[in-house]
Amino acid sequence: MADEHKAQQRDGERALRELLKPVSGRLAAGRLLAVVSGVLAVVPYIALVEAGDLLLTAAADGVPVDGPGVRRWLQVLLAAFGARLLIYFVALLVTHLADIEFGRLAREGMVRRLASAPLSWFTGVNSGRVRKGLQDDIGTVHHLIAHQPVDGTVAVVMPVALMIYAFVVDWRLGLLSIATLPLYVLATATSMRGMGEKTVEMDKRLSSVSARMVEFVTGISVVKAFGRVGRAHDRYQQSADEFYDFYFAWVKPLVRLSALGSSFLAVPLLLLINVGGGALLVRADVVSAADVLATALIALLIPNAIETLMNAAWSRQMAGAAALRLDGLLHLDVLAPVRLSDIEVPSGNAVEFDSVSYSYTAGDSAVMAVDSVDFRMEPGTITALVGPSGSGKSTLATLLARFDDPTSGTIRLGGVPLPHVGSLYSHVGFVLQDPQLLGVSIRDNILLGRPDATEEEVRAAARAAQVLDEIDALPQGFDTVYGSDSGLSGGQAQRVAIARALLVDAPVLILDEATALTDPESQYEIQQALSTLVRGKTVLLIAHRPEVIAGVDRIVLLDSGRVLASGTHDELIDHPAYARLWTAAPTSEGLQS
Structure with a gap:
């Protein structure tokens, strides 16, 4: 499990690098400006020490204060502080513009990819993935692009520059400013052990809770109608309880370690060490009070910088998981592109399935939903597909509508392979259950x-x-x-x-159990409408009612994705598999062809 989570982390980092390539130049510019802003943070402390020394020296010697000198250092302090803020805001502007550009490119890329994706891909689950990608995942990556390059860089550069200056002022004051830092690092490193794997697992468990919640809410009317509310609620409750148990077991020890680590960077403790130790050094006439004040202020900045770095690390963990999902959408398998020169006009409305095979999965373990299917639909005839559930009827119908392309074999309309038919849906229409x-x-x-x-x-x-x-x-x-x-x-x-x-x-029509989900009173009117619709068309029909099947021109009997037999009703009535279907089929008003 740990190796799997580490592999997902690596994949997330790789996906993140790929996604950020188009805006990497702007992010680098933002980081460079952040470095300048972080280094400039030292200047106000230098000015503070120098101005303080002038004031303290004048007070100790009993001489007038060097007013111009103090004003000069105060001007330096204000100018450096203003310049630092200006550069910091410019850096944030650059990274926010990069974030806007990234969002535009990601959304346009997804739209282009989804426009060429097989229509069979757009299930309820995958449509949820699209919504999550367009809204949640791009929003998750926002902080990593718009804020982390600047805030994270400043959180590293500024404390390092200030600590270097603290050691320049006096090495003993420098040591006092970071005296508790090793203890904090030790406590934090202990608490962060396995954080990457736990973050990936948390993301998975949250997705499970979300899926169960959507399943429960969207199906509430059905489960209430059939008295299954308890069971449907239990699935969601179980998923939520499992997440709670996992999260509590993970966070409980972290809270203790985090509290211990935070106590090492508490403001009272830092002031006690830096001001108390600094006072001893002032009394020994080793440093000035201004030096102690400056280094104490530097020590107080360290906790904020560390918190920023911790938040940045967490954001990167979450952004890696989001980037992996976005990468999956941006590299979604699409229908094979066809050159304009290959587009042809069908010659007639005959439909031919030539050794058509299809699998919903890839690889050696793939199971064929349709396996080497051959049959022909003559113009103006009705061909019915019959067979048990899972025999491949709806798969063949969706392949004719080109919701996806066959894994192998060819479907031709008027002698032209479907991918080469221009404006396919002016030639092929369909009425489905939904x-x-x-x-x-x-x-x-x-x-x-x-x-x-x-x-x-x-x-x-x-x-x-x-x-x-x-x-x-x-x-x-x-x-x-x-x-x-x-x-x-x-x-x-x-x-x-x-x-x-x-x-x-359209001259070719697909009817996939168009009355299956309607009430009996509506079925007659729908059948009358369908009777008008099918006249003169080449029709592929999926239905279970005997009188509908008996009235068609040809019946194709399927089982496990293969054609068992084909012919008219009279020709197939003695076939054992067809006879079983005929016996078990419901009856209702027929389709007049």
Whole structure:
């Protein structure tokens, strides 16, 4: 487990370096300015000591104070302090501009990558990854880019420069200023042991809690309806309890060590050591009171610098995990690009599956969801895919819609491989179980496939889909926004999706159990709409009802991703696997083809 976490840390650092390459020049400029700002922090202390010596010398000798000399050093102090702040703010401006540029490049890169990603990749889980990447992960990297290069550099350079100056003033005062630092470092090093691995594990456990919470909240209506609230809640509660146990066991000893370490840098203790020890040195006439004041102030800056460094280290740990997730999105596998010169126009509407194989995973252990499938869909015919759950029916349908490309083999439309078909979705339409409507007006949902369609064409499509009267009855009619004030039932939403497909009027159509999730009253109207939709088209149908299957032109029987048999209903009725499906299948009103 520790080796795995260390490997993830290394991968996170590598991903972080790759992501920051485009803005590395600006970050380097910010660090350089931060170095200058940190070194300039010494100048006010020099001026303070010099001005103090002038005042103390005059008081000891009983002579007038060297006013011009004191004013000169005060001017130096103010000028150096002002210059340091100016350079510090310029450095932050540079790194914040770098952060803005990084966010732009990362978001544009993800948009370009996602635009070419297979549509099958966009599951609920992966869509959550996109949201987390665009919002949370880029925000996590923000501190590392916008603040850490400047604050982290200043937190190192300024204390080092000041401690060097403290030793220049007097080596004994220098030792007093860092007297408790070794004890703090020892306590902190002990508490930080295994911090990287624990941080990675914490990130994993938090992701698990988040996933369980989303699962519980999004499914609350279903689990309540079926009386499974306790079980669904228990999954989330168990995940939260496991995180609590892990976090408490990790943090409890850390709190003790952290408290011990912090006590070594407590302000009263630092003042006691530096002022008390310095007073002894002043009494011995080794140093001046101004020297003691300057080095005591330097000692008080060390805790703040260490806290900044600790926060920077923590931010880098979290940013490494975020960078790894962003890197995964930016290097997402995409559909193979096609040159414009390879684009062809299909000759007819025949569809051919030629030795098509597909696996959802890669590598030697990959399991084929579809394995060497061959069949042909003639123009204007209906081909039904049947088989038990997991036999590859929906996979073949999504491959025809080019939600992904086959692992091997070719799907041709009108003799042209699908990747070479220009404007594929003007040739291939689909109606799936989920109507896939957006949170826009019903009119815009219907217009998605043909934005240039007229109002009359939209209404005609809705009428043919058996949903026009229901839309007109809504308070805002076609301007009703789906999901917020639509009030559409599942069956009505499915008919809106059918209206969209009717408007596109693609010659090849995929119907993937379009009535599976609707109530019986809606099924008849949906079947009537589908009967209008399929006329004259090359249709790939996935359905389980016997009368629907019996009425098609060809049936392809699948099992475990392979074609067992194909033919008409009468030709397959004696096949044992087909007979079992026919016996177990539900019945309802049929699809008139």
